[in-house]
Amino acid sequence: xxxxxxxxxxxxxxxxxxxxxxxxxxxxxxxxxxxxxxxxxxxxxxxxxxxxxxxxxxxxxxxxxxxxxxxxxxxxxxxxxxxxxxxxxxxxxxxxxxxxxxxxxxxxxxxxxxxxxxxxxxxxxxxxxxxxxxxxxxxxxxxxxxxxxxxxxxxxxxxxxxxxxxxxxxxxxxxxxxxxxxxxxxxxxxxxxxxxxxxxxxxxxxxxxxxxxxxxxxxxxxxxxxxxxxxxxxxxxxxxxxxxxxxxxxxxxxxxxxxxxxxxxxxxxxxxxxxxxxxxxxxxxxxxxxxxxxxxxx
Amino acid sequence: xxxxxxxxxxxxxxxxxxxxxxxxxxxxxxxxxxxxxxxxxxxxxxxxxxxxxxxxxxxxxxxxxxxxxxxxxxxxxxxxxxxxxxxxxxxxxxxxxxxxxxxxxxxxxxxxxxxxxxxxxxxxxxxxxxxxxxxxxxxxxxxxxxxxxxxxxxxxxxxxxxxxxxxxxxxxxxxxxxxxxxxxxxxxxxxxxxxxxxxxxxxxxxxxxxxxxxxxxxxxxxxxxxxxxxxxxxxxxxxx
Numbered sequence: 001x002x003x004x005x006x007x008x009x010x011x012x013x014x015x016x017x018x019x020x021x022x023x024x025x026x027x028x029x030x031x032x033x034x035x036x037x038x039x040x041x042x043x044x045x046x047x048x049x050x051x052x053x054x055x056x057x058x059x060x061x062x063x064x065x066x067x068x069x070x071x072x073x074x075x076x077x078x079x080x081x082x083x084x085x086x087x088x089x090x091x092x093x094x095x096x097x098x099x100x101x102x103x104x105x106x107x108x109x110x111x112x113x114x115x116x117x118x119x120x121x122x123x124x125x126x127x128x129x130x131x132x133x134x135x136x137x138x139x140x141x142x143x144x145x146x147x148x149x150x151x152x153x154x155x156x157x158x159x160x161x162x163x164x165x166x167x168x169x170x171x172x173x174x175x176x177x178x179x180x181x182x183x184x185x186x187x188x189x190x191x192x193x194x195x196x197x198x199x200x201x202x203x204x205x206x207x208x209x210x211x212x213x214x215x216x217x218x219x220x221x222x223x224x225x226x227x228x229x230x231x232x233x234x235x236x237x238x239x240x241x242x243x244x245x246x247x248x249x250x251x252x253x254x255x256x257x258x259x260x261x262x263x264x265x266x267x268x269x270x271x272x273x274x275x276x277x278x279x280x281x282x283x284x285x286x287x288x289x290x291x292x293x294x295x296x297x298x
Numbered sequence: 299x300x301x302x303x304x305x306x307x308x309x310x311x312x313x314x315x316x317x318x319x320x321x322x323x324x325x326x327x328x329x330x331x332x333x334x335x336x337x338x339x340x341x342x343x344x345x346x347x348x349x350x351x352x353x354x355x356x357x358x359x360x361x362x363x364x365x366x367x368x369x370x371x372x373x374x375x376x377x378x379x380x381x382x383x384x385x386x387x388x389x390x391x392x393x394x395x396x397x398x399x400x401x402x403x404x405x406x407x408x409x410x411x412x413x414x415x416x417x418x419x420x421x422x423x424x425x426x427x428x429x430x431x432x433x434x435x436x437x438x439x440x441x442x443x444x445x446x447x448x449x450x451x452x453x454x455x456x457x458x459x460x461x462x463x464x465x466x467x468x469x470x471x472x473x474x475x476x477x478x479x480x481x482x483x484x485x486x487x488x489x490x491x492x493x494x495x496x497x498x499x500x501x502x503x504x505x506x507x508x509x510x511x512x513x514x515x516x517x518x519x520x521x522x523x524x525x526x527x528x529x530x531x532x533x534x535x536x537x538x
Contacts, residue, residue, distance in 0.1 A: 159403040161451045162393070166403045220452055256393040258406035260448040260456035260463030262350040263341070269520035270461065 025058035027141030029128045031107060038144045039107055039126070040238030044119035046108035056130045056139060063134035072114050074140055076129035111145070121148035121181070146238025148181035153242070155232045158251030162258070163224055165190070165251045167207075168216035169232045172242065183234035185210040187241065190219055193227040193250060201244045202231045222253045323489070326498050328369045328538050329379055335507075335531025337362040337387050339410075340521040354391040354406060362387035362410075364531070368418060377537075379418045383440075386411055393451055404451025410522070414471075416440040425479045426499075432482035434501065438473040444511050444522045467522045468513050475505025477535060497536050504532040 033043050033050035043050040054068060069076040108119075115123045127142045151172035158165040167188055186209045189202035196202060209217045222228060230249050234242040263269065338359040342349035368381025388409040392401035420436040448463035450456040456463035480500045481488035491497050506528040513519035 160395075161402070161404045164404075164451065218452075255396055256402045256404045256451055257396070258393045258404065258448065258450040258456045258463075259350060259354040259391065259408055260406075260450070260461075261458045262354060262394060263448075263520075264458035264461060265350075266345070267341075267350065267520060268344060268518055269465070269467075270518050 021061060021135065023058050023061040023132060023135050023137040025056055025062070025130070025137075025139040027054065027056045027128060027130050027139050029054055029126070029141045029143040031143065033107075034239065036238065038146045038238035039111070040146050040236070041119060041149060041240050043107050043238075044111050044145070044147055050107040052107055052128070052143070054128050054130070054141065056141070058130075058132055058137070058139065061135060062132040062137060065133055067131040067133060069129040069131065070114055071127045071129065072123065072125070074127050074142070075138065076127055076140065119145075119147045123147055144238070146181065146236050146240060148236070149240040150181040150183040150234040150236055150242045153183075153186060153232045153234050153245050155230060155245040155249045157249050158219075158228075158230055160252055160254045160256075161218060162256040163220065163222055163253050165219045165222060165228060165230065165253055166216065167219060167230055167232065167251075169245065170215060172234065172245075181236040181240050181242075182212065183242070184212055184237040185235045186214060186217075187233045187235055188217060188219060189231045189233070189244065190222075190228050193229045196229055198248075202229060202248070206230075208235075224253045224255050227252045323492055323498055324496055324538075326370055326373045326377070326537055328367065329381070329535055330538070331364070331366040331368070331383070331503075331533055331535045333364045333366070333503075333531050333533025335362050335364070335529055336360070337529060338525045339408075339511075340523045340525040343521050343525070353394065355389040355408070356391065360387050360389050362412070362531070364412070364533075366414075366416065368416065375423060377418075377420045377422055379416070379420070381416045381418065382414070383416060384411060384413045402451075405449075406451065406456065407449045408446060409449070410444050410446045412442060412444045414440040414442045420477065422479070422499075425482075429482045429485065432479035434477040434479060436475055436477060436503070436505075438475075438505070440471050440473070442469045442471055442509065442511055443467070444469070446522070467511055467519055469509060469511030469523065470514075471507050471509035471511070473505045473507040475503055477501040477503035496538050499537040501535040501537070502532075503535055504530070506530055 030037060030053045031039055031043065031050050032053060033048050039050070040048075042048040056066075071077070111119060111123070111126060114126065123145045125142050126145055127140055129138050129140045131138045153169040153172045155167065155169045158167045160166075167190075169186065171183060187205060188207040188209070189204055190206040191202050191204045206219045207217050219228075219230075227250055230251060231244040231246075233244055257265075336359045339351065341351040362385050364383055364385035366381050366383030368379035370377055370379050372378040386409075388407055390405055390407040393404040393406045394400065395402045416438055417440070418436060418438040420434050422434045424431050425434045443466055445466045446464070448456040450463075478501060480502055488499070491500070507524070507530075508528055509523045511522040
């Protein structure tokens with residue numbers, strides 16, 4: 001019994017010493033299509049060519065080789081229940097490296113491997129893990145998935161401005177393509193009514209407005225007396241655009257009498273010529289004179 | 299009456315000068331004033347009282363904020379300050395649709411930055427000597443220049459034909475008022491403030507101003523004087 005105890009006491013420290021130390025590090029995931037760090041529907045469906053780039057840096061202690069995994073879960077478990085974790089590639093690089101998923105798979109293929117085909121709108125994050133096989137250390141990075149378009153807004157009749165239209169809208173409701181992407185901004189399309197057919201959506205972008213809760217904007221540079229057609233779309237963070245608002249609305253800019261125009265119709269102030277900083281400079285110039293006078297007195 | 303004044307004067311002189319300005323107070327050399335007043339330009343006066351200003355901005359009155367800095371030329375018998383100041387006020391309303399169509403969605407504003415050169419005299423001899431009399435009457439004359447510009451619905455400077463809605467109108471004004479020396483409320487705190495920050499005295503003041511901002515009577519200038527006979531303003535003054 002005493003011999004067994006002695007053996008355990010001798011072996012235990014060596015077991016502890018033999019355990020590998022976990023090495024930490026950082027993984028960065030980017031995509032090269034528009035570099036907005038969000039994968040949208042078009043990128044996911046490969047309508048827009050896109051590739052993932054994974055960069056990582058292990059702290060001292062990692063020896064490689066490294067395995068890169070993609071998953072729908074943060075620790076890239078090999079038996080994911082909601083999707084799949086796939087082994088992307090094994091690379092032999094140093095503790096710091098950059099890998100473009102060298103097996104030439106696109107974002108579309110990669111996401112389809114993890115989440116299934118057709119880019120389900122429920123997918124929100126793609127995790128990428130890098131495993132140092134020498135120490136069995138795992139570090140994780142991620143990229144956002146924005147796989148749902150928002151519903152179309154409802155545009156109100158524009159109010160006329162001077163060479164401008166004040167456009168307002170309310171956020172739409174309902175679901176598009178099975179998802180309900182949150183609007184992160186709005187896009188206003190406009191064109192002269194005489195130039196656009198009634199049965200085709202407008203294509204001329206007149207304003208991009210950021211802000212989830214924004215409900216109005218002003219379109220400048222229009223011609224007074226010309227009727228314009230206006231449509232609005234909602235845009236998500238990743239750039240998914242909703243259908244155009246319906247029905248199409250119309251407005252006509254008119255000349256507005258601002259206060260100056262209203263005054264100048266009969267007022268006598270000439271304006272324009274007396275402006276400038278001359279008077280202020282003249283006033284300020286008197287201060288040093290007073291200072292000199294005071295010093296001379298003392 | 300003369301006897302009463304004489305008796306009061308004798309009593310005042312007999313009271314220990316508890317509030318007399320401390321011998322250890324730092325030298326007074328200038329003032330900083332922060333004030334606010336009610337303001338409405340007299341632009342409509344050339345239209346008989348109701349004109350484009352009322353149509354665009356309504357009948358309300360705006361607030362003008364000012365900051366003034368002055369250097370003390372004399373501090374021996376009262377204080378004579380020469381100073382400069384600047385302020386800001388603006389009014390915003392709706393532009394008018396053509397053919398009397400009423401207010402439009404487009405906003406229009408008039409913005410004014412008044413600057414001035416001031417000469418102020420404050421009779422602070424008694425207030426600095428007697429704690430029970432913390433009131434300081436003062437008078438001020440100033441040369442004013444009101445820099446103004448009008449904006450249209452796009453936020454740009456308005457234009458009417460070839461005339462830009464930007465300019466400046468010169469003038470002058472006279473003010474008179476009363477300042478309350480706040481040191482008298484807590485002389486110890488006031489002395490500490492002087493030691494720590496160099497602020498000798500703090501005043502709360504109110505004044506009435508009669509302004510003539512019309513390019514010295516020019517027939518081609520609008521009138522930016524306040525539309526009341528006397529404009530009221532008030533604020534805080536720190537004497538260093």
